Amino acid sequence: MATEVLVPTLGESITEATLGEWLKQPGDPVKLDEPIASLETDKVSVEVPSPVAGVMGQHAVKVGDTVAVGAMIATVDAGGGAPAQAAAPQPAVTQAPAASPAAPAQSAPAATGDSPAALSPSVRRAVLEHGVDPSTVTGTGRDGRITKEDVAAAAQAKPPTPTPTAAPASQAPSTAPTSGGRKEERVKMTRLRQTIAKRLKEAQNTAAMLTTFNDVDMTAVMEARSKYKDLFEKKHGVRLGFMGFFVKAATMALKDIPSVNASIEGDEIVYHDYADISVAVSAPNGLVVPVIRDAQDLSVAGIEKTIGDFGRRAKDGTLKMDEMKGGTFTISNGGVFGSLMSTPIINPPQAAVLGLHRIEERPVVVNGQVVVRPMMYLALSYDHRLIDGREAVTFLVALKNAIEDPTRILIDL
Template sequence: MAEVKVPTLGESITEATVGEWLKAPGEPVALDEAIASLETDKVSVEVNAPVAGVMGQQLVAVGDTVNVGAVIATIEEGAGAAAAPAAAAPAAASAPAAAPAGDVEAAALSPSVRRAVLEHGVDPSTIQGTGKDGRITKEDVVAAAQGKAAPAPAPAAAAPAAAPAGARREERVRMTRLRQTIAARLKEAQNTAAMLTTFNDVDMTAVMEARAKYKDLFEKKHGVRLGFMGFFVKAACQALKDLPAVNASIDGDEIVYHDYADISVAVSAPQGLVVPVIRDAQDMSVATIEKTIGDFGKRAKDGTLKMEEMKGGTFTISNGGVFGSLMSTPIINPPQSAVLGLHRIEERPVVRDGQVVVRPMMYLALSYDHRLIDGREAVTFLVALKNAIEDPTRLLIDL
């Protein structure tokens, strides 16, 4: 019998929460197959089987907090172990039994499948799984969302009783460890920093024209689409070089200045906001920046970002415009001292050379720690960013 232990979760992370069991007692397990999912302060981590055999006892239940190195389950080694029934531990008495083929309601969903379900907004109980033992795969979810697969009829007994007209309902859902950490860090930022936000707007005409002119050549040469974030990251790096206080942090009674720009990019994931870091962005081309951001976004949705990829960072860019935000006051990501908020682009009347014309405009917001950054520096930073975006061709296109 082999013990399954909580793996090392990363520097300074000593505990996690059991998110879900991916294998039920009595189910066959392959070597290195994921049997459980743990939620840490930053990402979900899968626990893999140390040996092949049959799933034995689950020593902890979903929602329990476990420490690194703790034994959370056992596995009966060898193919012959299937003949020996595995008794579930009392803590896991509520764990579901092995699901028969096709029974998608009882089958456990892997983290990637669960994220796909949340992303596409489909009901997993209506999907006919094509995976092993009738389990739902990520492809099944995508196909169901696109209407390519006929949904499996839900058992009649599973249909909930109709609620009376006008009934008021409440549902209590335990906060994930990631959501708890986000809440604590945001409140910490408000309690610690002397936070202030300054605004400006930027005419996106030049960037949009440059993008339209060079996008085909850019994609052909670099193998990635030319977006707006590459322009803003590059422009921010240049502005941070001229205004080092915006790229600095406070450590006790000292100010730490950085001669590099590690840009944190806020990315929305199914379980909450994550902020991976583009390291040494000041040395990157627009193409490399775009590739890095695209990779972060994809892996954030899949839940495969590594914890070390979200550590550090000297400055954050958050793009609420992708969700339609017109204006916001973003909150600083400690111990950083500033965060740039981008917003949606919309046509507005502006005055150019004495004439009222329509231009694609975007509001910019810089929230900063007034203990370190003066208003002059904050405004100068936004003006420098605005100037770079409004004249990007010579400075930002890597062609």
């Protein structure tokens, strides 16, 4: 007996999603609640669990299709291990006509764990860009799935050869065939990427954005981290990073400069007596921005634990919708990717975003002497309709003082 697989409730005000990838192919055995598909919404990827144990039936929609909440996307033939063997030949018969209207790239390879058909669109693109054979990549994602980071790591590790791209090129009939070896590939934007693009453009069109800069000497924080990182990890079970210091320092500065933590609603300014800090976290399909609730009440250890949990679940695709909502201020750390300086775009309806950058040794003057110090540029982009230049600069100076003298964080100064 076949059981229909329906699109689950995706959260408040979200009525549809895009089918990102199939995690199970027709004929595959599935367990109860085992993920069989991944849906992409405006904010995060959601896995669809199997309602019963049995054998994966027919796919009712293709990758890239838009599906509504409650719509049927597939069937699962209920049963144990024995029905799985009996049912295995049947999907092979029914799969052929279903594959004919699909894109050529989906009909060529068999649906194995390392074939392009079993990879997400972003991972398939990374495979093509890096010329990596996915069968040689060890997946670190959920259930051993390959992520973009896995592909990039495999590309760095492999020795250069004259023909590394031959296999991936043959698996992508969608690329334009040309005699000179020049190729193009068209990949539909994910729903998440479309939403990011829309919101960022809306921010530019609505807010009077301006960015102000400062730099900070990281010596004191780096010394504290070096001295206490082992004891910190042993006691709290999480590594001591720099974000804990910056989030805590930001909550203190936001309390002193409340307009940076405010927002505009209509013709009113809404001031918040709490600091819900949005932190940009890298996920397989792009950056996501979960929120640290009431960060002003958390210790540095509590902040690091929360960020570490967000990072793990962003990679696994298990972040929840509610964890993306709200936020009164955003911190984005481009330094982990090597960025020296940037002008980040605010995340509406928030009024400001702090950009962190890479740490590099530079000559600075201290007490009349030129010395070499580990320095970082800070960038605060803000809505000039709400925040004046004086307030923006004062916020950055308060943050700089707290980082350069972490004792201020301990005594709330």
